[in-house]
Amino acid sequence: MKRIQVDNPQAFAHMVTAHIQQVAEGNDREILIGIPGGRGAVAVVAGVLECQDALLKRIQLFLVDERLEGPTNLETLLDVGLSDAIGTGRLRSSQIQVLALDKPFNSTGRPLDLLYLGVGEDGHVASLFPGSYPALDAKDISDTALVEDSPKPPPTRVTITYRGLKTYAKRAQxxxxxxxxxxxxxxxxxxxxxxxxxxLPCIYFPREWFSVDIVTDLKEAVG
Incomplete structure (x- = not known):
């Protein structure tokens, strides 16, 4: 596990582009990327859109959670650049997969290549908040789950589960x-x-031996 230090979130966008290019090297298949909503999505979207058009057309984006009330995570992604890319024909709306309870996280069953997750003040990822483990890691749990009591608004959401992460992100970076x-x-x-x-939900990844790195604009304490 590496700590990747950046000056600001925007500086991470170039790294995202490089990650995608590395995955794409030597093949012509689709590239599957898990993407958060909220502030963490801005740099990821910018990095995706820095890709050349031919590479961008191979990308499938998968939202890892969605709000069921008020402004949605999809709307956030559209507002920070995806809408413009769709409008200019660089991206198709079908390349964005929105999480929903009535469908699997990924209908093709293919694993993700890359997964980017913003971490909240309480250590949550997606809409997996403290107290959600181990119930949402049970063997009989679905890829997705309804959250009706989110500690941050809005209270009602749908999220990928820990079990879904094991299924679709175990081989992802x-x-x-x-x-x-x-x-x-x-x-x-x-x-x-x-x-x-x-x-602390985010600690699930090193505990379950995912290939995980941390990215931060926070300077290490001195002394």
């Missing part, structure tokens, strides 16, 4: 994004390694 001063405590807790996914 995972990047956990700790952007902004408000994420410092979550990052410190993550690096301490003293907690479990039930109290």
């Amino acid at each position: 995972v990047y956990l994004l700790f952007f902004g001063e408000g994420k410092r405590l979550a990052l410190d807790r993550f690096l301490s390694g003293n907690e479990s996914p039930s109290t």
Whole structure:
């Protein structure tokens, strides 16, 4: 696991482009990318859209959670660049897969190549909040789950489950994004390694031996 230090979230966009190019090298298949909503999505979307048109047409984006009330994560992604790309013909709306309870996370069953997840102040990823583990990692749980009591608004959401992450992201390169001063405590807790996914959901990935790196604009404490 590496710590990738960036000056600001926007600086990560070029790295996202490089990740995609590396996955695409030597093949012509589709590239499957898990993408968050919220602030963490801005740099990821920018990196996706930096790809040349021929490569961009091979990309499938999969939202890892969706709000069922108020402004949606899809709307956020559209607002930060995807709408313009669709309008100019660089991207098709069918290349964006929105999470829903009435369909599997990925109907093709193919695993993700890359997964980017913003980490919240409480260590949550997607809409997997503290207390969601181990129930949403049970063997009989679906790829997706309804969240009706989210501790941050809106309360009602649909999320990929830990079981879904195991199914679709075990072979992916995972990047956990700790952007902004408000994420410092979550990052410190993550690096301490003293907690479990039930109290700090983002620690699920190293505990379950995913290939995971952390990305942050937070400087390490000195002294």
